[in-house]
Amino acid sequence: MVKCPRCGYDNLSSSAYCENCSYILNGSPTGQRGNGWKMGTAKKIALIIGIIAIALVLFSVIYTFSQPSHEESLNVVVADNNIQKGSSHPYEVKVKYDEDWYFKGGDPSYPQEKHGHGHEIIKLDVAAWDKVQVLVERYDGSSENMVIQLLRNGEVVAENSTTSNQVTLSYQS
Incomplete structure (x- = not known):
């Protein structure tokens, strides 16, 4: 028994x-x-560390793929719950002048600078809701008309021209 x-x-x-x-x-x-399991302490610790490492890798992969793209993060929801599509560079400045010029513009706190010649389009590193300021100066003594246009997603939203040495533009959406 x-x-x-x-x-x-x-x-x-x-x-x-x-x-x-x-x-x-x-x-x-x-x-x-x-x-039960006949496993030494070192093997148990190694198993636990392995499980934690696999969980961290899975978490980082899920986190990476769940984040919006750069362009999606610039979309704006307005008061009537419509989404205004943004882009990574919603603003551009078109300089219309045949000679040498100097450009300073974009976000007033972090302006971009550029020297150029002739007609050119400059992409601005600002978001759709930022204030935009633009200054273009000519390098010669010409009295030819100098025109600058501010484009938002390809459409002209502001324009200014002058025959003096500099032209400025300020815009807030």
């Missing part, structure tokens, strides 16, 4: 399980006693 260590029931010596509570008596049906 084999006494069950869990409930104390006397079982036949040939029983693999307790007839009262189904506890494994003399090992599993294959004859081995089930003591």
Whole structure:
């Protein structure tokens, strides 16, 4: 007779399980006693670190693919809940002058500068909701008309021209 260590029931010596509570008596049906994982502490720590590393990699992949693109992050929701599509460079300045000129413009706190010659379009690094200021100066003493246009997503939103040495433009959407 084999006494069950869990409930104390006397079982036949040939029983693999307790007839009262189904506890494994003399090992599993294959004859081995089930003591759980036989693994050293170092292996357990390595397994836990591996699981954490895999979880971090999965989290970073999910986070990366769930973020909006640069262009999507520049979209603006207005008061009537419509989405105004932005772009990575919604503003451009078109300089119309045949000679040498100097440009300074964009966000007044972080202006861009450029020297150019002839007609040119300059992309501004400002968001659709930023204030835009533009200054274009000519390098020669010409009295030819100098024109600057501010374009937003390809459409002219402001324009100014002059025959003097500089022309300025300021715009707030």
